[in-house]
Amino acid sequence: MxxxxxxxxxxxxxxxxxxxxxxxxxxxxxxxxxxxxxxxxxxxxxxxxxxxxxxxxxxxxxxxxxxxxxxxxxxxxxxxxxxxxxxxxxxxxxxxxxxxxxxxxxxxxxxxxxxxxxxxxxxxxLGQKTKEETKVLESGKLAASTNMYKTSMSIIRPLISDTIKKAPETHVPIIERVVHTTADPEFANLVVIDEKAVEAGVAAIRAGAKIITDVKMVSAGINQARVKRFGGQIFTYLDDDRVIKLAKQESTTRSAAAMRLAIKDGLDNSIVAIGNAPTAAFELVEAVKQGLAKPALIIATPVGYVGAAESKEEVASLPVPFVIIRGPKGGSALAVAVFNALLGMAEKEAGI
Structure with a gap:
């Protein structure tokens, strides 16, 4: 040569x-x-x-x-x-x-x-951090965060061991995430996971499905960069001008109007994560019953004493894979916890 x-x-x-x-x-x-x-x-x-x-x-x-x-x-x-x-x-x-x-x-x-x-x-x-210095700092923060999470899990698992032993292996990451998010072991018995939920959720994420959320609090908690690796996008309609107009015309809540618009735009094979508004859940339930919507998975965790528990039970009655938090307890953070658990499983399955 x-x-x-x-x-x-x-x-x-x-x-x-x-x-x-x-x-x-x-x-x-x-x-x-x-x-x-x-x-x-x-x-x-x-x-x-x-x-x-x-x-x-x-x-x-x-x-x-x-x-x-x-x-x-x-x-x-x-x-x-x-x-x-x-x-x-x-x-x-x-x-x-x-x-x-x-x-x-x-x-x-x-x-x-x-x-x-x-x-x-x-x-x-200028005395500011360079790109490399920022990377080092962020990696240190990530390591600290990872260690904290591992320590938390080592505390949580003994507290919910009875529930975990009875649960399917694929359900455990969701249960653990929910308890970790709430710092309340009681939630291990409140989370209800449909037998097809994990498989459907992971498959939808890996297929680049749309992620529909009822409020920005849910979308903000989901790592968009990780979702985009699979080609997915996150949509929240609540502040859409069309929603405000529709809510006034129909004399309904903005959350219900936002879900109605999401259904109109098409949410078949998507993952719908409802963390706050029972009215959004009720709207979706009716659309599914009428054959107007066929989501791949519904995550429903609305919180409150008016309609929250009922809306989640309605979701659980549908012929659609679901994850709900039973009763009046719940919240946006729990919808995020469930989704992120599924996202982690999708990444593991994809070797990411």
Whole structure:
């Protein structure tokens, strides 16, 4: 195989720092071991000069020689002078006849990676955290959060061990999440999971299904980036101008109107997460009964003493997979907990 040599071209300077910087770049490239040789040369003041080094590496048996100018933008040096120097030396040495290929690259240019370097330097001057420093900080926070979650689970599991033992294995992550969210072991016995709920929910998430939520509190608790990995999107209609108009026309609640609009826009094969409004649940129940909606899964956890318990029992009576919190207790955080448990299972199944 022909030997390859990459040569970095610097301008040259009276200051030693100039040459040292180019040499450091070359040394970094050498450590990456992508090329047989990495050398440096200069246009003026410093040695070796371009013609001198070209002749030397040819004598050393290099057959593919690539010159890269370490300049930011095109100028007289890079566009005219360097190409002319290379052309003249190639002709003098008769490199074409010797089977030596000399190539000349573009200056560094406006590469995004250079912009990142500039950004980092500016942030340091301003005393702000750089991208890498932020990553380190966030990874530390994530590790701390993960440790806290593991510690919480080690406390929770003995408290709900009887329920977990009786539950199907796939239901356990949901039960644990719900108890973790509420800090109340009683919820282990209040969460009701349809036998097809986990399979349906995980399949819908992996298929990139729409996620319909009744309030922003639910959508805010779901990690949209994780959902988007599967091609899914989260929709909350509550603040839609059409909803406000429809609620006035029909003399109904905004939550019911929002669900009606979601049904009209199409929510077949979607996951509907209702964490706050019983009226949204009742609206969905009627649509399913009339054959107007066929969601893949309904998560219903409305809270309150007026209609909440009844709406969830209505959901549980449908021929649709469901997860509910029985009774008046519930809330948006529980709808989020159930969904995130399913999302975690979908990621595990997908190997993410």
């Amino acid at each position: 022909d030997k390859t040599c990459v040569i970095l071209i610097g301008h040259g300077s009276k200051l030693s720092y100039n040459k040292e910087t180019i040499e450091k770049l070359a040394e970094t490239l050498r450590k990456r071991s992508k090329f047989d040789r990495v050398e440096i040369c200069f246009m003026v003041r410093n040695k070796p000069a371009i013609p001198e080094l070209l002749e030397k590496v040819v004598e050393q048996g290099m057959k593919k020689i690539v010159f890269i100018p370490t300049f930011l933008a095109q100028g007289v040096h890079t566009k005219y002078e360097i190409p002319e120097i290379l052309k003249a030396k190639q002709e003098e040495l008769g490199l074409k006849a010797k089977g030596v290929k000399v190539s000349y690259g573009e200056p560094l240019g406006s590469d995004e990676r250079i912009a990142e370097i500039i950004e980092e330097k500016a942030l340091k001057i």
